[in-house]
Amino acid sequence: MDGVTPLFTGELIVSSSRVAALGEHVAFSGPFDREIDCRGNLLMPGFKNAHTHSGMTFLRSLADDLPLQRWLTEQVFPKEAQLTPDDVYTLSKLAIMEYLTSGITMMFDMYFSRESIASAAIDTGFRTALVGCANDYGGSAKETEQEYARFSKMNPLISYQLGFHAEYTTSEPLLKDLAEMVHSLKQPFYTHLSETAAEVESCVAHSGMRTIEYLDSLGFFNYGGGGYHCVHVSELEMEIMKARGMTAVTCPGSNTKLASGVAPVYEYLERGIPVAIGTDGPASNNCLDFFREMFLVTGLQKLRHGAEAVDAMDVLTMACRNGAYACGFPDCDSLAVGKQADLIMIDLHQPNMQPLNNIEKNVVYSGSKQNVILTMIAGRILYERGEFAIGVDPEQIYAEATRIIRRMK
Amino acid sequence: MDGVTPLFTGELIVSSSRVAALGEHVAFSGPFDREIDCRGNLLMPGFKNAHTHSGMTFLRSLADDLPLQRWLTEQVFPKEAQLTPDDVYTLSKLAIMEYLTSGITMMFDMYFSRESIASAAIDTGFRTALVGCANDYGGSAKETEQEYARFSKMNPLISYQLGFHAEYTTSEPLLKDLAEMVHSLKQPFYTHLSETAAEVESCVAHSGMRTIEYLDSLGFFNYGGGGYHCVHVSELEMEIMKARGMTAVTCPGSNTKLASGVAPVYEYLERGIPVAIGTDGPASNNCLDFFREMFLVTGLQKLRHGAEAVDAMDVLTMACRNGAYACGFPDCDSLAVGKQADLIMIDLHQPNMQPLNNIEKNVVYSGSKQNVILTMIAGRILYERGEFAIGVDPEQIYAEATRIIRRMK
Numbered sequence: 001m002d003g004v005t006p007l008f009t010g011e012l013i014v015s016s017s018r019v020a021a022l023g024e025h026v027a028f029s030g031p032f033d034r035e036i037d038c039r040g041n042l043l044m045p046g047f048k049n050a051h052t053h054s055g056m057t058f059l060r061s062l063a064d065d066l067p068l069q070r071w072l073t074e075q076v077f078p079k080e081a082q083l084t085p086d087d088v089y090t091l092s093k094l095a096i097m098e099y100l101t102s103g104i105t106m107m108f109d110m111y112f113s114r115e116s117i118a119s120a121a122i123d124t125g126f127r128t129a130l131v132g133c134a135n136d137y138g139g140s141a142k143e144t145e146q147e148y149a150r151f152s153k154m155n156p157l158i159s160y161q162l163g164f165h166a167e168y169t170t171s172e173p174l175l176k177d178l179a180e181m182v183h184s185l186k187q188p189f190y191t192h193l194s195e196t197a198a199e200v201e202s203c204v205a206h207s208g209m210r211t212i213e214y215l216d217s218l219g220f221f222n223y224g225g226g227g228y229h230c231v232h233v234s235e236l237e238m239e240i241m242k243a244r245g246m247t248a249v250t251c252p253g254s255n256t257k258l259a260s261g262v263a264p265v266y267e268y269l270e271r272g273i274p275v276a277i278g279t280d281g282p283a284s285n286n287c288l289d290f291f292r293e294m295f296l297v298t299g300l301q302k303l304r305h306g307a308e309a310v311d312a313m314d315v316l317t318m319a320c321r322n323g324a325y326a327c328g329f330p331d332c333d334s335l336a337v338g339k340q341a342d343l344i345m346i347d348l349h350q351p352n353m354q355p356l357n358n359i360e361k362n363v364v365y366s367g368s369k370q371n372v373i374l375t376m377i378a379g380r381i382l383y384e385r386g387e388f389a390i391g392v393d394p395e396q397i398y399a400e401a402t403r404i405i406r407r408m409k
Numbered sequence: 410m411d412g413v414t415p416l417f418t419g420e421l422i423v424s425s426s427r428v429a430a431l432g433e434h435v436a437f438s439g440p441f442d443r444e445i446d447c448r449g450n451l452l453m454p455g456f457k458n459a460h461t462h463s464g465m466t467f468l469r470s471l472a473d474d475l476p477l478q479r480w481l482t483e484q485v486f487p488k489e490a491q492l493t494p495d496d497v498y499t500l501s502k503l504a505i506m507e508y509l510t511s512g513i514t515m516m517f518d519m520y521f522s523r524e525s526i527a528s529a530a531i532d533t534g535f536r537t538a539l540v541g542c543a544n545d546y547g548g549s550a551k552e553t554e555q556e557y558a559r560f561s562k563m564n565p566l567i568s569y570q571l572g573f574h575a576e577y578t579t580s581e582p583l584l585k586d587l588a589e590m591v592h593s594l595k596q597p598f599y600t601h602l603s604e605t606a607a608e609v610e611s612c613v614a615h616s617g618m619r620t621i622e623y624l625d626s627l628g629f630f631n632y633g634g635g636g637y638h639c640v641h642v643s644e645l646e647m648e649i650m651k652a653r654g655m656t657a658v659t660c661p662g663s664n665t666k667l668a669s670g671v672a673p674v675y676e677y678l679e680r681g682i683p684v685a686i687g688t689d690g691p692a693s694n695n696c697l698d699f700f701r702e703m704f705l706v707t708g709l710q711k712l713r714h715g716a717e718a719v720d721a722m723d724v725l726t727m728a729c730r731n732g733a734y735a736c737g738f739p740d741c742d743s744l745a746v747g748k749q750a751d752l753i754m755i756d757l758h759q760p761n762m763q764p765l766n767n768i769e770k771n772v773v774y775s776g777s778k779q780n781v782i783l784t785m786i787a788g789r790i791l792y793e794r795g796e797f798a799i800g801v802d803p804e805q806i807y808a809e810a811t812r813i814i815r816r817m818k
Contacts, residue, residue, distance in 0.1 A: 058764060059766075060766060060771065060775060061766045061767040064720070064721070064767075064770050065716055065717050065718075067715060067716045068716070071716070094760055094763060098759075098761050101760060101761070253704075256708035256709070256711060257708055257716065258711075259711045259712055259715045259718075261712070286770070286774040287761045287777070289777055291777075292777075295701060298666075299662075302665060303665050303668055306476060306668045307474055307480070307668040308474050309474075311474050349807070350507075350510065351506035351510060351803070352697065352698065354811070355466075355469065355811040357469060357470045358473075362470050362695075365696065366696035366698075368698055368701075368777060369761075369777040370777065372779075397763075398760075398763045401764045402763070402765070405764050
């Protein structure tokens, strides 16, 4: 993915959490805990889900076919208010299971009850970047700073990125506190950014500036970071993104289903602005399927800019590499000696992968969750041929998720 | 799907090729050849792929990221010219395998070597509508009429629909011959229709009419039928489609990837014009995955018309019912007593289907090929939990498809 390790036929050795060796012929001769004959299937870095709200699995298919503002205020907020930390623990595990079936090895998760999310991630073995989501309804700069200190050192599987929910849910005094925190910690900063046209218009109305301009005027992106969605962005704002080293996390499934618009991914790539990919939460998308997202990333740009726009390798770079950097796990960007063994096996012995004219294009243009036969994180196999190894019976999670939504008013 | 059989919990009995009984409690008590405990999973009618070119599997991922005209003339036509009937037999089987993994139980296949396609369909047990594709490079009205007589009576799994390749590949003398054939046989007629803006412009340039107007002026749709793609269509042309009872077969994956445009599906539904869904061929799309198509059908309309546009039940009606009518298999539209047992089992015991807030929405918005655990056509199980029962070893098909493309110059 980084140009260091092109496609080859050979072996890959994992020792503890890392790639110990890989190549056509490797020096390691064992003994091994386990040897897997990959039968000529594809090993590749896992997909990184650079924006999600995992705990929202309970809302799947409950409130579709509504525009974003009505969906949020009529359906999402009233039900979320009834969630307990234990609920978030269970619902995050349900999302993690879905990620594993889709070859996703990392999530950048913005949701409340972050202690519960971290527990779900650690208990299942799933690599997770948490991000603060302070806004007028909860959270503060002080709490965000405390979380940063606590979660950054919690576990090798966990990172913590500074952030808040969104400009449109956060009034100026809190924004200024948060900006001060950024200046003191000098860390990258992430938030929902320019998802809908209405949100940008409202920012212009009260501040005289578009959202990215306004937040940048407070210094939020002085140390990099990025935005989730980044759909409605001006030329000036793209210049800011480029200058600050921001990543645009595109969520095409959610933006499509909620009719929010199409992010200018083609323009980001032209300007050298890194793009990562997120599923957004399962209440809006509704699924957590990176194959859907990857096809939409390229397809929607082709519809706008022609069939040559955004090719398969561009998409794989976003999916596997850029997401790792945004999440604060640079060691998970590619398969090379010393890198984290966050990898997936893609079944090429399936009709949608045949013939093998071009494997990268097959993955992006033809791939499906059906092709994911193994998902490994930090050297541990968490999913293999339909079976989960995450320390809990899937049926128990399904039953608990059902109880949570049935309990709600 | 037709409003006759809403979702219920119960049993379904298949006898020979048909549904013998279904309901909460059925009178049949056996003995049965086989009883399957569906574990609360979903049985539903199979998806009908209402436009494809199955034999093009050999071109998958070979010529992506090109606009339609260059893709056709530089890549597709020169390689297709080297295909033998045996090649088409093998390559059609490869596509059929992919359909089965995606819950597709019927194809409307436009390709040459139709004898080979019919053999592949019959030998695997796959329900297939063939369609004529005469154009200036091959085929005639006479040949089409002979094929109609032969294939219509060949096998219960095979139907034959009148058609030709496209207005832009067929000059006026041949068009007039074909129109005369339609008037004599009084049958529905299908063709590629208004896929790209360039094709419509060229029709206007030589005939003074847009494509649907022009073909209608020759009487092609006097007995119904429809068009594949129908992306660039005027208000007047929609009136023609409505008046003639035409079906618009939308192929959003292919139209997206080739940058051809977005079909006015929302407008078709508003006017009561039936819409069916096709994958188009695996050289353009590149995969034959109905879950991708179903999400795109609704998603692309939501982007244009708002989040309320084209809901999950609209999409399922297109996918399961309207495609059956277009293919000439009205008995395959739904699961009811006496209907053909063309059905699939969707695994609800997967994280992307949980919780079961709304099963129909789960299928359309969250479903994936991973959820297809059984595909039955005419009462025969052809695919079950990853295994094919189509009379041939999948690895043999993969090897033959590879040999075909490697042989080509």
